[in-house]
Amino acid sequence: MVKRSVIIAGVGGQGLITIGSILGEALAARGYNVSVGEVHGLSQRGGSVVVFLKYGDGAVSPIVTQSEGDVLVGLELIEAVRRLPLMKKDGVVVVNDFLLPPPGSKTVPARDELLAALPRGNTYVLDARELALRAGSDIALNMVMLGAVVATGVLDLESSEVEGVLSKRFKGEFLKINLQALRLGYDSIKKGPKY
């Protein structure tokens, strides 16, 4: 049975795939069957990218379809709103407060408009870049978002389990920055109010 469906949305180059594969590894270590689906190619070049993660027991398919998502992790506001149709009514949204207008687009919705479109009461907003810089590098932005989604408690994961995966993958200074970013993302959700 599929237990949870996660959608990770953003722009090519933001490190979405890494979030998916780390979550996937931690969930697989719990004994779940996991599928982390990534579609890239053209979309690597600054296009709109979405990663699907599903886990459960038995067969899990690689696509999240309409109204199926339990959690949406948005690394950019336009892309987060774009994937809302995939979300369950009471799904949880964790979104990076960051707006990147597509180059050359004439009509870019305002930040407030985009925020207003997100489900009130179930949305967490954080400034992931600011936290990543505090951890030591803007590259760790995706780790901040990873920490944030774990903190919502929607997934069957403890922060320590994700830290375990990070420790296996990264070394030295880079590991330190990533762990710190994860922690900052986690705390900001635990402390901070919902949108």
Add this chain to the structure above:
Amino acid sequence: MFARIGLILSLDLKIVAKAVISGGPGERRLLLGNEAIARGALEAGISAATAYPGTPSTEIVESLAEVARDYGIYVEWSTNEKVALEVGIGVSMMGLRALVAMKHVGLNVASDPLMSLGYTGVVGGLVIVSADDPNAHSSQNEQDNRIYGIHANIPVFEPSTVQEAKDLTRELYELSEKFRMSVILRTTTRLAHSRSPVVFGELVRHGRGASFHRDPERWALLPPYNLVKHREVLERLEELSKHLSDFKFNSVEEGEEDTAIVVSGVAYNYVKEALEELGVRLPVFKFASVFPLPRGLALKALSYKQVVVVEELEPVLEWQLKILAYDEGMPARIHGKDVLPRVGELNKEIVKAGISRILGIPYEAPPAPVPLVELPRRPPVLCPGCGHRSTYYAVKLAAQRAGVKPVYANDIGCYTLGFYPPYQMADFTWSMGSSIGIGLGIARFGSEPVIAFIGDSTFFHAGIPALINAVYNKTPLLVIVMDNGVTAMTGHQPHPGSGVGAMGEQRPTVRIEDIAKAVGVRFVETVDAYDVTAVRDSVQRALKFLKETGEPAVVISRRPCALLVLRERRRRGESFKRYTVVKEKCINCGICVDRFACPAIVRDTDGKVAILQDMCTGCGVCAAICPAKAIQPKEG
């Protein structure tokens, strides 16, 4: 202002380096479908792997290249898929196992040797991976390469899960050698690019002695032998079809109803989820072997009252089952493409809708939500600092100056993005090398010049024969080779012009200008892609040459891929000067943002243009094109 972006330039670090060999038997790891195939091939003890990069197949050979040295196998990026397959065939003639990987359209290029390979068969196991792309996520079409197997008399297999991708790959080498046939492993984007837990088996180092299996009657495809071989292969397929009913990757799950599902590939997962949500228990026949059919199992499936065939794209299983049912006089009603789409990918909801129609269960699609905000599209873009952008910009200027309205022939690669506004410099884009080939047909009859854009890797892949044709048949066409030194679109694989091989080893560099001159092009110029004036002038000279001589010309516009340069800088911890707009000087003409369109340049909330510092790579091209000299390197 939109001030904070850096991440767009951040790089997905290679986080799973050597994932395919770091793990012993019984260990469970999260692998990408493509990595699982690579692992399976290593567990089968392959000696060689070849490929031309193409989404969604690239990571198979990429991950093998990463471990090739440690592991003692040979890995190469070949100039094209035909060559990749030919090398694989040669390795097999040496009695060794080989893997050849390509995207679906790549098999078209390799189809010539493929058709004969069906007749000759193999000595060492040979697995050809065809990564199909239902939904054409990153491809020009949705062709279903299972049909190639039928056409070429080569068996086709399809895994359903990432675990199965690994296990099936390993098993196929045994089967390939047992039946002396090469096999096609068909995957699809969703499987190739899904990560799931995989339990590892034992790695095998090939350790086989290589020796050429001399057998001219078999390998020389000459008239008296070909018909014999055609008959032989049909017999072997017949034999294989019987054997496949016991093949462990073909399975049957019992059910309660008199309607059976026959499914192959990743669609199996959609079926399982769909049945669960519909609350019905139908028998499920999962076929890993899609050609030939596992005869015994297929007959068993046909003994049900109804059969629903669930497969992506063409009705390959459905056709075969219908033929079998007719021949054997089985009355089963066979459904498939009557209730499921033949276009695009399947998913759980589509499968649910299809099955419930057959079972007569009411089905309600999940509600379509109403969009609250109108969102702008976000097409992929050329990166900040990309040399292709300045080339396009300069070529447009040259055409304006020359007073011509060229036909822009485009090809396959990052530069295909020149199709989008504001450039719109792709009147067509077809297949590898076609910008030149099709361009020739247009140039022969058109009055305006044809300008063909082609990337470096694509030039080596399939551009050269068309260029030779242009020289030989004296056709005026300007070929602009946009040379960034690598196969960038698929993730920076090296090619004959890069000076390195797949395993990171030093290799001789084949120079594009040498080739152009050697095949007889009399106008060959190389320019710096960032130097807008130089590119513009060179293109203008070339257009003049075309007109005066009626011969082809080649301009090579060169700059290393901006992403690679950036990666290298980051690695070395180097800093560089970024550019900024001096607001007092800016006349707000919009050239930099609307016409040049570097993604780092945006219109700020005050309507004036600004450069996003985190995104700027410091290429300086915008400074050169700004008429008011308002863009300048940033001090400090």
